[in-house]
Amino acid sequence: MWRFLFSITTGLSTIWAAEAQSAEPALPPAGPLAAFSAGRGDAPPPAWRAVGLPGGKVPLSAMLLDHRLVPGAAVLRLASTASYGTLVHDLPLLPAQPQTALAWRWRLDQPVPGADLRQRAGDDAAVKLCVMFDQPLSRLSLGERSLLRLARTVSGEALPAATLCYVWDPQLPAGTVLANAYTRRMRWLVVDGSDSPLGQWREHRRPIAADFQRAFGDESPTTPPMTAVVVGTDSDNTGGRSLAFVGDVKLSP
Numbered sequence: 311m312w313r314f315l316f317s318i319t320t321g322l323s324t325i326w327a328a329e330a331q332s333a334e335p336a337l338p339p340a341g342p343l344a345a346f347s348a349g350r351g352d353a354p355p356p357a358w359r360a361v362g363l364p365g366g367k368v369p370l371s372a373m374l375l376d377h378r379l380v381p382g383a384a385v386l387r388l389a390s391t392a393s394y395g396t397l398v399h400d401l402p403l404l405p406a407q408p409q410t411a412l413a414w415r416w417r418l419d420q421p422v423p424g425a426d427l428r429q430r431a432g433d434d435a436a437v438k439l440c441v442m443f444d445q446p447l448s449r450l451s452l453g454e455r456s457l458l459r460l461a462r463t464v465s466g467e468a469l470p471a472a473t474l475c476y477v478w479d480p481q482l483p484a485g486t487v488l489a490n491a492y493t494r495r496m497r498w499l500v501v502d503g504s505d506s507p508l509g510q511w512r513e514h515r516r517p518i519a520a521d522f523q524r525a526f527g528d529e530s531p532t533t534p535p536m537t538a539v540v541v542g543t544d545s546d547n548t549g550g551r552s553l554a555f556v557g558d559v560k561l562s563p
Contacts, residue, residue: 343399343539345558347383349375354386358397358541368546371395379555386556388437388543390422396542403444403535404561406519412476412539413515413560414439418508420553421480422545427498430491436552438477439559440496440540441518445472449529458495470537471495474525476516478502478554487525497525511557 344355352374354360362370373395376387386397404410416437426432447455450471462469473496479486484503490496499521502512519533539559545552 342401342404342561343559346375346386346556347558349384351375354397358399361396361398363394363546369393371543371545373397373541373543376555380557383557386541388541388552388554388556390434390436390543390545390550390552392545392549392551394542394544394546396540399539399559401536401538401561403537405535406443406522406533407563408517408519409563410518411515411562412439412441412518413513413562415511415513415557416478416502417511417555418478418480418502418506418553419555420551421478421508422548422552423550424548425479425545425550426481427477427479427488427491431547433491434545434548434550434552435475435477435479436543436545437554437556438475438540438542439556440473440475440542441522441536442470442538442540443472443474443522443526443534444537445470445526445530445534447471454495472522472526472530472534473497473540474499474518474522475540476501476514476521478506478512480504480506480508499525 344357346354349355354375360373371393372389374387375384377384379385418436422434422436424432425434458471475496475498477498477500479500482500482503484500486500488498501514506512522533541556543552543554
């Protein structure tokens with residue numbers, strides 16, 4: 311039950327989360343997002359706060375800066391071992407205009423063995439990049455509104471009603487769109503899939519409004535404002551191991 315309520319909010323409820331604290335000073339942003347490449351120690355910039363699953367029963371994935379993989383610039387290293395972790399970068403309510411784009415590069419070295427986003431038992435991803443939206447409750451079904459209101463009451467947070475997650479999934483073809491196995495409040499969009507080579511950097515620039523309509527157009531004729539950007543990795547359902555890297559994430563214009 312707790313995992314289900316947590317999944318309704320795309321695994322990002324801060325009321326139950328163990329948040330990692332950093333002693334580093336705030337770093338200059340890459341657009342509205344703090345740059346991993348500017349980091350000096352192991353911890354990500356403080357604007358990216360670590361959030362895990364409730365209760366501490368699932369270990370927090372290792373999400374630290376790597377200064378050796380790319381000479382002269384830090385990148386985020388995501389290592390999961392039967393664990394779960396996200397880094398959440400909160401935003402003011404930002405409109406997703408037709409020209410608004412999310413750009414990043416990432417590299418997958420070790421996928422999660424047995425992961426299958428189409429079923430709950432395989433609901434793991436070695437690397438995902440998500441955008442959270444201020445979706446009005448009026449656009450949800452009566453049952454989903456009730457569940458989300460319950461989750462908001464329990465957590466004391468204004469939890470999101472829509473989250474779009476870009477994912478690297480070696481089992482599915484690029485372009486696949488599907489709902490999260492636990493809740494339709496989160497939708498997957500596979501940008502690197504079965505044909506993408508492992509161990510190599512892949513660069514992407516995605517039109518956020520168009521992708522939101524592609525994933526949530528069945529319930530929303532317009533794209534609501536963005537509230538956060540999230541990077542994450544998890545292998546808690548399968549109990550496997552994974553390794554991935556993410557460079558700076560940029561939101562423009």
